Amino acid sequence: MTRYRWYRAEWPMGMRFLAKRLKSKAFDDDGADGFVLDRVRDNYVEGRFIERFEYDDTIIDPFGKELSFHRVDYNQCEFRAFDTSPGLELVDAPRSIQAMVSRMLEATDFSLAISPLSVNVLDWADAFQRAAKVSALVDSMQLGALELASGISAKAVIRGDTDVREVGATLIEGRRHTLEKLQLRLSGPQRTKVILTNVGSVKIEPEIADELLPALRESxxxxxxKER
Known part of the structure; x- marks a missing residue:
């Protein structure tokens, strides 16, 4: 599955000017990281952030001889910067995006405001179904920090062949909790699953990404x- 994650980013300039600034941090043969832009429009910029890692890998052959190989690896993160909220979309981002964010800050003279999202996934699921004009059931929910008693909490995963929201509400019963993510099972032609999380990310099958992404962004x- 392909993972998309959104961040709240308030760009201090228009998209075409942003593209020029990102090109000043372009990836080349001499640098350790940088940007490659694939598409520039008035309302968005699409590209990749590339990091190069060089290291020596040492192994011992069967005769005890030490052999050293110089290796070069690359990490790539596809991104889209939009002039509308939330502002930044990442595709299959690595565990740490600090290097990319640092370069974006440099390109915008440190005027970029960027922060992670906190989303009510039930509201997102409902809005997505309306935007995509699809019907779906929630067949999995993951709860975190579910308060069982004073000073005692648990993580719980609720799964079922039918919609689990009613059972989840019964389990919670007013207890403090965090709804971390849920899985939507879409009916109709797609017959696929969509996983939404409370940090503003989604996992979907790549075959239907182009079809569902506009509705996911809109919702x-x-x-x-509404949460502001």
């Missing part, structure tokens, strides 16, 4: 607008 934007 996330609407939910974030």
């Amino acid at each position: 996330l934007t609407s939910v974030l607008g």
Whole structure:
């Protein structure tokens, strides 16, 4: 599955000017990291952030001889910068995006404001179904920090062949908790699963990404607008 994650990013400039600034941090043969832009429009910039890692790998052959190989690896993270909320979309991002964020800050003269999202996934799921005009059931929910008693909490995963929201509400019964993620099982032609998380990320099958992404973006934007 492909993972998309959104961040709240307030760009201090228009997209075409942003593209020029990112090109000043372009990836080349001499640098350790940088940007490669694939598409520039008035309302968005699409590209990749590439990091190069060089290291020596040492092994011992069967005769006890030490052999050393110089290796070069690359990490790539696809991104889209939008002039509308939430502002930044990452595709299959690595565990740490600090290097990319640092370069974006440098390109914008440290005027970029960027922060992680906190999303009500139930609201997002409802808004997504309306935007995509699809019906779906929630067949899995993951709860974190579910308070069982004073000073005692648990993590719980609720799964079922039918919609689990009613059972989840019964389990919670007013207890403090965090709904971390849920899985939607779509009916109709797609017959696929979509996983939404409370940090503003989604996992979907790559074959249907182009079809569902516009509705996912639109619904996330609407939910974030209501939460402000």
